[in-house]
Amino acid sequence: MPIYDLLIIGGGPCGLAMGIEAARNGLDHIILEKGSLTESIRKYPKRMRFFSTAENIQIGDIPFPVSDVKANRNEALQYYRKVAGYFKLNFKLFTEVDRAEQQADGTFQVHTTAGDTYHARKVVLATGYFDVPRQLGIPGEDLPHVSHYYDEPFLASFTNVVIVGGSNSAVEAAMELYRHDAHVTIVHKGEDFRRTVKYWLVPDVKNRVKEGKIHTRFGSLARAIEPGRLLIQDLNTGEEEWLPADFVYLLIGYIPDEYLLQRCGVALDPVSKVPTYDPDTFETNVPGLYLCGTVMAGVFTEKVFIENGRDHAAAIIDHVLGRPVRKVKELLDRI
Structure with a gap:
């Protein structure tokens, strides 16, 4: 099995931004995504329009042309697909990660629910939060209607x-x-x-x-x-x-997958579910394992979104390569 320089879990906009930074810096990478490309956006309401303007959700310095000031769901799906193709990002779609385990030599084994194993020197969790809806915990919540x-x-x-x-x-x-x-x-x-x-x-x-x-x-x-x-x-x-x-x-909101974080060894605050990470480098308590995007926000999902989560990728790559780490716009001091 090859050992990738960087394995990214999650193929949403922030995961793609992470892959772009890896590709630009010559790192051998792979993105494992449990669904389709930008699966969370695909599951948005079909006529949804983004709150942020198009330039604030573009990635890789590729302009995001839209018919209005703010992009709609279909425009975003087309844009992110084209950007991923332009940078020739390496994907394995419909591949759900079960856990990441750090080995004695500092590398990682990443196991999927299908039983496959991937090997990487560094791992980035960019799984967002849209896959885990908040539960009311009331009778009938799982009924078909x-x-x-x-x-x-x-x-x-x-x-x-x-x-x-x-x-x-x-x-x-x-x-x-x-x-x-x-x-x-x-x-x-x-x-x-x-x-x-x-x-x-x-x-x-x-x-x-x-x-x-x-x-x-x-x-x-x-x-x-x-x-x-x-x-x-x-x-x-x-x-x-x-x-x-x-x-x-x-429609009461969504939260990051705390159980995946725990299975990867990341420590969480028991109340806020905010994971342990360095606010400058985004490295977690597990050396070599990083967080990118909303996954780091715990229950405070309104604090991190595409327009500030995409900037985490550059800081992570700097740290991976041993360069001075660029400061991002939002360091999440309020969490």
Whole structure:
């Protein structure tokens, strides 16, 4: 088996940025991705548009041409695919990593769930967070009409839909479903939508709520899901109410795969799930194993995204090659 200079786990935008830096510096590399190329973006809502402008999510200094200021999902999928091809990045797709084990000589054996083993001098975890949805832990969460992902509205036209969550994904899904003839109710534990909702969405959704076209149950928790209905409890009064629900979308966010991190030997804070790493070099407590992108953020996934996560790659390569480490824009002091 060959020993790669660098093995990258994760083929999203930050994993690609890591591969580009490896290729530019003559390092023999391989990217192991459990799904398709940029799998997380492929699973985004089909008509989603990025919050960041195109230049802030481009990688490898390759311009990102878009039809508007901000890219949509399809444009991003095309762009990242083309950039990966341009740099001739080395991929093994649909290959899920089970663990990485450091050997006595400092190299790594990386084992896949299929039983294959790869060997590398250095390993970078760039797995993001979109594969691990937060769980409510309530009865019925695994029923077939319940999903932690939203893709398009047409399935739910002329049905009763309950969305649990109060952030961007919940608001965007609610607006699109309402405009495609779904009867939408938003359930959120807060007394209003979260302050992080995109500013241009706030007046739109609040006006639809005021008009009674989108219904809300703020200050409420989902307690159980059954076929055709969802039970909520008012946090102020304790009263319970069954809501009609042909479809339920639990859009309450996602977290990095803490179990993969632990199986690779990375120490985590027990509460925040933030892994142990050097904020300058992004090397973890395991020498030679690095973090790139949102995987380092623990439960604070809103702190790291493509436009600052992509910059970690250059610092990591500097450290791998023994060069002075370039400072990145965001060192995550707030975590």
